Amino acid sequence: MDRIIKKENFIHIMFIYIFLWIFHICTLGDNNFYKTFGNNIFLIVGEFVACKLMFIAYKKSIGIEKRFWLFMSLSIISYFIGDLIWIVVESYTGTNLTSLAISDIFYLMQYPLSIIAILYIVYKRKSKFLTFQMVMDIFITVIAVYSIIWFFIIDPIYSEVGMGFFRKVSLLVNPMGDLGVLLSGLFMILLARDAFPNKVIFLIISGLLLEIFVDLLYCYITLLYYI
Numbered sequence: 001m002d003r004i005i006k007k008e009n010f011i012h013i014m015f016i017y018i019f020l021w022i023f024h025i026c027t028l029g030d031n032n033f034y035k036t037f038g039n040n041i042f043l044i045v046g047e048f049v050a051c052k053l054m055f056i057a058y059k060k061s062i063g064i065e066k067r068f069w070l071f072m073s074l075s076i077i078s079y080f081i082g083d084l085i086w087i088v089v090e091s092y093t094g095t096n097l098t099s100l101a102i103s104d105i106f107y108l109m110q111y112p113l114s115i116i117a118i119l120y121i122v123y124k125r126k127s128k129f130l131t132f133q134m135v136m137d138i139f140i141t142v143i144a145v146y147s148i149i150w151f152f153i154i155d156p157i158y159s160e161v162g163m164g165f166f167r168k169v170s171l172l173v174n175p176m177g178d179l180g181v182l183l184s185g186l187f188m189i190l191l192a193r194d195a196f197p198n199k200v201i202f203l204i205i206s207g208l209l210l211e212i213f214v215d216l217l218y219c220y221i222t223l224l225y226y227i
Contacts, residue, residue: 082106
């Protein structure tokens with residue numbers, strides 16, 4: 001794929017892809033069938049390309065970077081499989097999956113795989129002690145943030161709209177998983193900045209911030225649906 005598309009043209013293709021997806025959503029209005037079908041096509045194409053690019057990075061890298069891109073590739077593939085399961089069930093059975101479905105297993109697997117990829121870089125370039133310290137810092141921070149959001153925001157608001165316990169947990173798991181991966185990325189910048197070029201680090205952190213924003217937005221939209 002990298003032989004066909006020049007690197008300088010790929011960013012333009014990416015923005016065209018995003019524009020076409022937004023245009024598709026905005027123009028179909030209330031036509032739910034075609035909107036859902038088109039969204040699924042855009043979703044599958046985008047994630048397939050992401051998996052392909054990750055695999056190319058894995059094949060071209062050497063040394064400790066090869067393991068990093070391997071785990072990152074597995075992370076994207078896991079999310080891709082989760083979306084495939086979701087789409088198949090939604091399209092062919094006409095029902096939505098529950099919050100505790102098989103697809104959620106693959107969705108959640110992306111977080112430990114991504115964290116392992118980042119921790120591996122620090123582990124190889126620094127020390128086992130720093131890696132262990134990073135794990136504990138990430139764990140404590142995520143638990144603390146999760147507890148604060150749960151007791152002061154999620155539980156009071158969502159209980160008023162009649163949302164079940166497991167549904168509330170599933171909505172909050174994704175942003176907290178994103179936070180764990182983001183903290184791992186920040187630790188990598190502080191402790192192993194020389195592991196990757198600045199452009200690569202910028203794209204990784206930017207992607208994680210965007211994913212956190214989207215997951216939080218999904219939680220908000222879900223709340224409006226229940227209200």
